[in-house]
Amino acid sequence: MSTSQTEPNKGELFEFLCRMGDNTLVLGHRVSEWCGHAPVLEEDIALANTALDLIGQTTLWLDLAGKVEDAGRDADRLAFHRDVWDFRNLLLVEQPNGDFGQTIMRQFLFDAWHLSQLTALMESSDAQIAAIAEKSSKEATYHLERATDTVIGLGDGTDESHRRMQNALDLLWPYVGEMFVADAVDEAMVAAGIAPDPASLRPAYDTLVNDVFTAATLTKPQDDFGHRGGKSGKRHSEHLGHMLTQMQWLQRAYPDATW
Amino acid sequence: MYAQMIKSTGQGVKSLEEMDPQERAFQERINAGGKIEPKDWMPDGYRKNLIRQIGQHAHSEIVGQLPEGNWITRAPTLERKAILLAKVQDEAGHGLYLYCAAETLGVSRDQLTRDLLSGKMKYSSIFNYPTLTWADMGAVGWLVDGAAIMNQVPLQRTSYGPYARAMVRICKEESFHQRQGYDIMMKMAKGTDAQRKMAQDALNRFWGPALMMFGPSDENSVHSAQSMAWKIKMNSNDELRQKFVDECVPQAEYLGLTVPDPDLKWNEERGHYDFTQPDWDEFFDVLKGNGPCNTERLAAHNKAWDDGAWVRDGLMAHAAKKRAAKLAAE
Numbered sequence: 001m002s003t004s005q006t007e008p009n010k011g012e013l014f015e016f017l018c019r020m021g022d023n024t025l026v027l028g029h030r031v032s033e034w035c036g037h038a039p040v041l042e043e044d045i046a047l048a049n050t051a052l053d054l055i056g057q058t059t060l061w062l063d064l065a066g067k068v069e070d071a072g073r074d075a076d077r078l079a080f081h082r083d084v085w086d087f088r089n090l091l092l093v094e095q096p097n098g099d100f101g102q103t104i105m106r107q108f109l110f111d112a113w114h115l116s117q118l119t120a121l122m123e124s125s126d127a128q129i130a131a132i133a134e135k136s137s138k139e140a141t142y143h144l145e146r147a148t149d150t151v152i153g154l155g156d157g158t159d160e161s162h163r164r165m166q167n168a169l170d171l172l173w174p175y176v177g178e179m180f181v182a183d184a185v186d187e188a189m190v191a192a193g194i195a196p197d198p199a200s201l202r203p204a205y206d207t208l209v210n211d212v213f214t215a216a217t218l219t220k221p222q223d224d225f226g227h228r229g230g231k232s233g234k235r236h237s238e239h240l241g242h243m244l245t246q247m248q249w250l251q252r253a254y255p256d257a258t259w
Numbered sequence: 260m261y262a263q264m265i266k267s268t269g270q271g272v273k274s275l276e277e278m279d280p281q282e283r284a285f286q287e288r289i290n291a292g293g294k295i296e297p298k299d300w301m302p303d304g305y306r307k308n309l310i311r312q313i314g315q316h317a318h319s320e321i322v323g324q325l326p327e328g329n330w331i332t333r334a335p336t337l338e339r340k341a342i343l344l345a346k347v348q349d350e351a352g353h354g355l356y357l358y359c360a361a362e363t364l365g366v367s368r369d370q371l372t373r374d375l376l377s378g379k380m381k382y383s384s385i386f387n388y389p390t391l392t393w394a395d396m397g398a399v400g401w402l403v404d405g406a407a408i409m410n411q412v413p414l415q416r417t418s419y420g421p422y423a424r425a426m427v428r429i430c431k432e433e434s435f436h437q438r439q440g441y442d443i444m445m446k447m448a449k450g451t452d453a454q455r456k457m458a459q460d461a462l463n464r465f466w467g468p469a470l471m472m473f474g475p476s477d478e479n480s481v482h483s484a485q486s487m488a489w490k491i492k493m494n495s496n497d498e499l500r501q502k503f504v505d506e507c508v509p510q511a512e513y514l515g516l517t518v519p520d521p522d523l524k525w526n527e528e529r530g531h532y533d534f535t536q537p538d539w540d541e542f543f544d545v546l547k548g549n550g551p552c553n554t555e556r557l558a559a560h561n562k563a564w565d566d567g568a569w570v571r572d573g574l575m576a577h578a579a580k581k582r583a584a585k586l587a588a589e
Binding site for chain 2: 025029032033035036037038039040041042043044045048049051052055056058059062075076079080099100101150152153154156157158160161162164246247249250251254256257258259
């Protein structure tokens with residue numbers, strides 16, 4: 001990636017960094033909603049740990065986005081003072097937690113993409129992006145390991161756990177396609193050697209998830225239709241607005257306060 | 260204090276002369292500062308008492324996730340959110356070490372969990388109070404974790420080895436929790452008018468319940484006397500409460516907040532603050548189940564446990580399949 005060099009414009013780079021940071025922000029928030037309510041103590045700890053990693057990564061991505069934008073916004077300003085149409089996360093990560101099966105399936109589908117994206121970003125022509133990717137990839141590696149084990153364990157567990165995991169997969173599969181669709185921002189990143197072509201990550205993704213679904217005795221839906229509108233910000237789901245009302249409430253209600 | 264109203268044998272402390280040789284050797288070892296380990300002989304009362312105390316402490320850590328978890332999704336900055344998540348995760352970890360310590364005494368975590376969910380075993384009443392504003396995250400860290408540390412630091416020297424060792428690690432983390440709480444209070448107390456109001460309101464609501472955490476006066480309690488002889492309780496409730504007040508009052512002054520006790524004053528002669536006792540009727544009401552959040556805290560845990568049954572069953576079933584496949588391959 002680092003060989004071809006066409007400088008992206010500031011707006012495109014800002015957009016790309018918001019995509020990375022908003023994915024981890026929104027998913028980190030969703031996972032943190034489990035705190036104290038998990039099926040077993042070890043899972044409570046693991047979920048909090050995952051959320052913590054994702055929130056930490058958010059700070060790195062969004063702080064860098066703010067620097068690139070150069071308009072005086074830091075990670076908090078971006079996280080707590082943008083409205084739905086400014087968010088650039090995948091539709092997948094804003095989907096509600098549902099039952100534990102949906103939460104862990106969402107995590108698995110995201111982690112499998114996230115780790116390969118981060119691995120590619122470690123070769124980015126932008127040294128700061130490469131550094132954030134390197135740090136984050138260590139965390140994403142064990143997120144994926146844990147999500148894989150849990151999807152297999154529950155898919156190949158009891159009849160009920162199998163049924164719930166199959167439902168979760170059927171529900172969430174239509175949100176996978178969006179990860180691999182390129183737009184003008186992605187093309188600019190590819191041209192600058194900053195990020196991989198999203199479509200290039202698909203074959204390895206399919207191999208990985210197919211292997212896991214086989215081990216988990218789950219059936220991947222035939223239809224590869226993918227909802228879009230999250231990473232472009234053109235049409236989020238209704239869920240994101242509700243999440244933001246909670247997440248941003250204090251900052252919005254007391255705009256002159258520091259915390 | 261995360262364990263409250265722990266009953267012991269109720270029979271009063273035996274003198275060394277009244278003990279049989281085995282029990283005498285046990286007591287002499289404790290008197291000499293030795294540790295009791297899981298496989299050592301111990302009186303039934305010691306074992307039962309410790310199971311109740313450690314179990315209640317573990318349950319408090321677990322239920323204690325809820326009032327703070329209540330604000331994770333509304334934390335005002337990414338850093339505050341991360342700190343609060345880390346703190347609540349620590350509490351779950353404390354629960355885990357403590358359940359493990361209790362298991363060394365011959366009780367299972369599942370049994371302790373069932374006893375918590377059925378209401379048979381208690382957890383600290385402080386967690387039956389609601390967290391209503393962001394300043395409550397400050398007050399809980401500063402006062403609730405502060406009171407817990409007051410009790411737990413001496414427990415690092417408790418006679419039961421696994422409990423003492425768990426407490427060493429827990430105390431390190433609790434000390435970070437208290438500092439992060441006080442840090443939130445500093446920001447709030449030095450912030451806008453609205454933030455100062457939130458900070459004072461949080462102190463007003465948590466002061467009394469924090470004083471109650473040490474339990475009613477136990478000067479004449481046979482249970483406490485026995486626990487102290489066994490070194491599973493190191494100080495009297497009043498002693499710890501006084502120490503807590505003496506530490507907190509200057510901290511509140513530094514914040515520019517008013518401790519909600521009109522009779523609070525420094526007593527030169529005693530070298531301590533005089534203060535008003537909390538409302539003990541309220542304490543016993545909360546203990547009976549009539550606190551503001553008793554019903555919902557227990558309901559939330561029961562719901563999490565019931566909703567999670569299919570997950571636990573699924574993972575156990577998968578583990579059994581894997582074991583069977585491994586055996587068949589051998």
